[in-house]
Amino acid sequence: MSEQTPQPTPENSGLTGLDLLIARAAREGAADSFGPYFVERTVERMSAARSAARGARGSAARVWRGSWSSPQAVLRGLLRPAIALAAIALLLTVGDRFRTRTVDVPPGATQLVTLPDGSEATLTGGSSIAWRPFSDVRAVDLEGEAFFAVVSDSIPFEVSTFNARVVVTGTRFNVRAWPGALQAETWVALEEGGVRLEQLDAPRQAARSSALTLTPGQSAVARNSGLELAAARRIEDDLAWRSGGLALLDIPLADALDALERRFDVTLTADAALRHRPTSFVTPHAMDLEEILDAICFALDLQYRPILGGFHIESNQ
Amino acid sequence: MSDASGENLDGVRSGDPDAWRAFVARYEDVVAATVIGMIGRGPEAEDIGQEVFIRFFRNVHSFRGDASVSTYLTRSAINLSLNAIKRRQRMRRWFSGPVEDVHPASEPDPSALAEQADLSKAVSFAIRKLKPDYRAVVVLRLVRGLSTAHTAAALGIPAGTVMSRLSRAQETLRKHLGGVADHV
Structure with a gap:
């Protein structure tokens, strides 16, 4: 059955009145693309999944196809390449064991990264994730914000940030940790499963004893002063960015502007005296930068003006 | 080998990245209109869009062409979108009481x-x-x-x-x- 011929249009579908208007508007509003990088990201993700699957199968299945003419030729043909391949494989294996892989996401973008075990991390703009080949622990380092969908396994999965470690076995959760922020904290929000949050600079034993265990829907924060469950926080806010929204909850204005810079890939500056002003802004759906700046400036009685490549925020004189 | 809709899937089956690229570019509009129509725009929609193609690539060897590629991708996009909607509803039910409307x-x-x-x-x-x-x-x-x-x-x-x-x-x-x- 082909969908190419003949397709109904709102006009020839027999609809009338309001139904016809709705059908026309629905067709006009239909999306025809996920964005400019969708094709490349999909192919990249597929290639990563394919490489992981190949790695799991090992190289034993590879076949060397040559032309055989005599026993000597067979020996020459087999031994030399075999030795060379073995040497290369050894070098690659040894090198691979210590090689750290890093993915940096440019501002203004989000990127989905498939990890060696099939777990996935969706990173926000400006974030960075790094890992070594997984062995007895599936460990990644995160700087920035990412939503993790971790494949269930008996081997623990750990996300380390600048001041905390999140330990899980299989679950979906969000981690935000910007080490350069004025209010540098690690926030964890759990959607499904269970996670344990530990302070990173404490010894493992002590960290475990003071760890917080989260249940679905809970958020927790790791600060220099310790770990804390955020009872009043809504997980929808922490996950708002996944559906194009944004939640800046009681953070310094400078940190809020950093978040907007990463989201929109622009330059945002503010008078030095304003950098620590507590700022809150929440939207569950996508909004333009200027709409957001309008709202923030209105709430804080500030104003903004265009500068080269962005905006400057100043007092409302 | 071609499927019932005349799609040449040999390159896709052989894992040729250029063939994948062409395939995704060709069907992105079909998947985008379905997924974004179901759950709206955002990274989650793109995530689901990628998953639709990855599932097709993984199963392309067993794709017999009984349905057209477009119908297959549409079915997959609808199913994954419905899963995402269920996940959102479940989340809201846990944290906000009974759900009548899944949107904020x-x-x-x-x-x-x-x-x-x-x-x-x-x-x-x-x-x-x-x-x-x-x-x-x-x-x-x-x-x-x-x-x-x-x-x-x-x-x-x-x-x-x-x-x-x-x-x-x-x-x-x-x-x-x-x-x-x-x-x-």
Whole structure:
């Protein structure tokens, strides 16, 4: 059955009145693309999944196809390449064991990264994730914000940030940790499963004893002063960015502007005296930068003006 | 080898990245219209879009071409979108009590948007307020413009069910967008 011929249009579908208007508007509003990088990201993700699957199968299945003419030729043909391949494989294996892989996401973008075990991390703009080949622990380092969908396994999965470690076995959760922020904290929000949050600079034993265990829907924060469950926080806010929204909850204005810079890939500056002003802004759906700046400036009685490549925020004189 | 719709899938089957690229570019609009119609724009929609293609690539060796590639991708996009909607509903049920509407209360009201004659946006929001099963029919019939038969094939339901769901969905849309005719 082909969908190419003949397709109904709102006009020839027999609809009338309001139904016809709705059908026309629905067709006009239909999306025809996920964005400019969708094709490349999909192919990249597929290639990563394919490489992981190949790695799991090992190289034993590879076949060397040559032309055989005599026993000597067979020996020459087999031994030399075999030795060379073995040497290369050894070098690659040894090198691979210590090689750290890093993915940096440019501002203004989000990127989905498939990890060696099939777990996935969706990173926000400006974030960075790094890992070594997984062995007895599936460990990644995160700087920035990412939503993790971790494949269930008996081997623990750990996300380390600048001041905390999140330990899980299989679950979906969000981690935000910007080490350069004025209010540098690690926030964890759990959607499904269970996670344990530990302070990173404490010894493992002590960290475990003071760890917080989260249940679905809970958020927790790791600060220099310790770990804390955020009872009043809504997980929808922490996950708002996944559906194009944004939640800046009681953070310094400078940190809020950093978040907007990463989201929109622009330059945002503010008078030095304003950098620590507590700022809150929440939207569950996508909004333009200027709409957001309008709202923030209105709430804080500030104003903004265009500068080269962005905006400057100043007092409302 | 070609499938029933004449699609050449040899390159895709052999894992040629250029063939994948061409395949994704060719069908992105089909998947985007379905997924974004079902759950709206955002990284989650793109995530689901990628998953649709990855599942197809993983299963392309067993794809026999009984359905067209487009129908196969549409079915997969609908199923993954419905899973995402269920996940959102579950999350809201846990944290916000019983769920009647899966969308945040602060999302624009369709009738208010309709009054501003921002009709496409109003219709998109109104569609996302429909029950997921009805939403799937509306997205395929009205947004994608598929025929009743193709919609039925993609959803795996009888054509009669498509028509009855569409009729009920239109009734609900008319209710949500009541004042629209006066403003367009």
